[in-house]
Amino acid sequence: MTDADERLWRMGLEVVRKLQERGFEAYLVGGCARDRLLGRPLHDVDVATSAHPEQVAASFERVIPTGLQHGTVTVMHEGTPFEVTTYRTESGYSDARRPDSVAFVRDIREDLARRDFTINAMAAGLEGEWIDPYGGREDLSACIVRCVGDADRRFGEDALRMVRAIRFAAAFRFRLAKSVWRGIRSQAQRLRFVAMERIGAEWDKMMAGADPDRACRLLARSGLMAHLKEPLPAGLKAGMLAYRTAAEVGPKLRDIADTDARWIAWLSRCGAEPEEAVRFCRTIRLSGKREARIGQGVAFARRMAVSPGDRATFITAVLDFGKPAASDWLAAIGAGTGNGHGHAALLKCLEELPADSVRQLAVRGDELARHWDRPAGPWVAKVLRSLLEEVAFGRLPNDNAALLRAAEAFKES
Structure with a gap:
């Protein structure tokens, strides 16, 4: 200490x-x-x-x-x-x-x-x-989570204790006593009385804890997630069951430093679509800021799933979902491996990207409108996006004069 x-x-x-x-x-x-x-x-x-x-x-x-x-x-x-x-x-x-x-x-x-x-x-x-009086020190030595007295009664008093049992087992790498498992299965339906904020807070602590992989597998094994006050997205529930027995894909969640990047990795491995990831975050009452970040990270992961190490796919995904989402995805697939899916090469690509948003271009939309004496409209965004792709892929320098000249080719498209 x-x-x-x-x-x-x-x-x-x-x-x-x-x-x-x-x-x-x-x-x-x-x-x-x-x-x-x-x-x-x-x-x-x-x-x-x-x-x-x-x-x-x-x-x-x-x-x-x-x-x-x-x-x-x-x-x-x-x-x-x-x-x-x-x-x-x-x-x-x-x-x-x-x-x-x-x-x-x-x-x-x-x-x-x-x-x-x-x-x-x-x-x-x-x-x-x-x-x-109840043998707590002995249970600490035996690495076991056991209820005080009757598990059914303890869980009947406060149903959140069933989720807390799993959190403690994962955090301390303890096992759950058989009586605790029996109590969870007997009282699982009472979880519907527990506010989602309390469920979300416990689950978020698990994801930030010492062994989030084990926590999520224990949750899936417990069947508790079928008894929530608000149901999880259907696709995610199926993914959780598959995740329970799946072999490790990518690094262990505990090797990922950031909690939200862990959520992104776990949701992606469960096969969640971006919309399902956002609904999940909303269901467990994560903040709007975290919901947006996790949703973008999962969207990035889905895009990269087809061609994990492809540089062109990666750059386009950066432009679509943002540099923070790319960093989260790289953390999710690269922690603890150093080279998963060409991790080092893609990390270098991200660091050296000349521009990743239109705000970084050396030309502005109002400048394009004045240059051609045309009213602003959807065409401006399209031209800027085309210029951004040219710069990001290294085909065009991020220079005002060069961008204005190149814009001629996109003006009418």
Whole structure:
């Protein structure tokens, strides 16, 4: 762990100490405890305590009431936020997401009993002691994701936990316990109650994670994607099933540095059409900017699928879909291989391209209109595109005078 991780852990223990000095129990809990044992980076540190929210608020100078209905406040300690939550039990999950009611309790073990997986149901104390009633450390050592108690019940409470189980298995390269698989198959239909934003956020984390290939294969194997609130494009669902058992094509997704380039590679390998890729991004609620980028990248990949290493096809695709889409496609097919589909030659071609858009031409549309004393119209765009192709293919220098002379040949076409 880094110095920053150690500092964050130490600051969390300072919050625990301050609560204990006021007579309350307190522990570091959840993901931070798990990641501490795994030696992984800490993203945030959460505290569970016997103190009620108003008692926590009275113990610190700056406290933000972020979730009072669930017993949670955010303590600002040396400029860093720490979520502090009162020990609680939960009951009733009518929306398959949130508890209908919570009850504050006095025992950390009762609080841990409500959590999703054993590896997330551990608590670390101020003096180095661990509260681990469900065998989380043993499951970490065995590299297994197991529910706290009955999997059917855990997934019935919050159906998103089924997707989270897959994310954890992929991120940590763990296996799913048989009971977890049985629970997923039993409760899969409850996923239709989960908002697509939550599904998309989990899937996006998987794609950005340590082993997105495994995550996507586990998702396909689980059958969960057939039970979404909004259906995936039909062609993509079929492609996911084929991807589940397909041999590796191109680099592993984890070898691609950028998350959106990973999405482009995965969607392309699933056989998604550009329109399906855009609908998929919209379905899982990616931003409009990311949707456009991924759609263009998939369109570029589809164009190149017929002649992956062909320079002429590549240059024309750059002009049609843009240089960023070309860079994404090169990342998707070239990471980890260095020469897939003539990767090095096409990368050099992209870097040396004289122009990749009409904005880079040394002549403007209004200039063409004045030159021939003609009103602007569709003909201008056609001439500029023809000039761009000549420049991009190296048949014409990007020079104003040369472009105006060459434009004569395209003026009437």
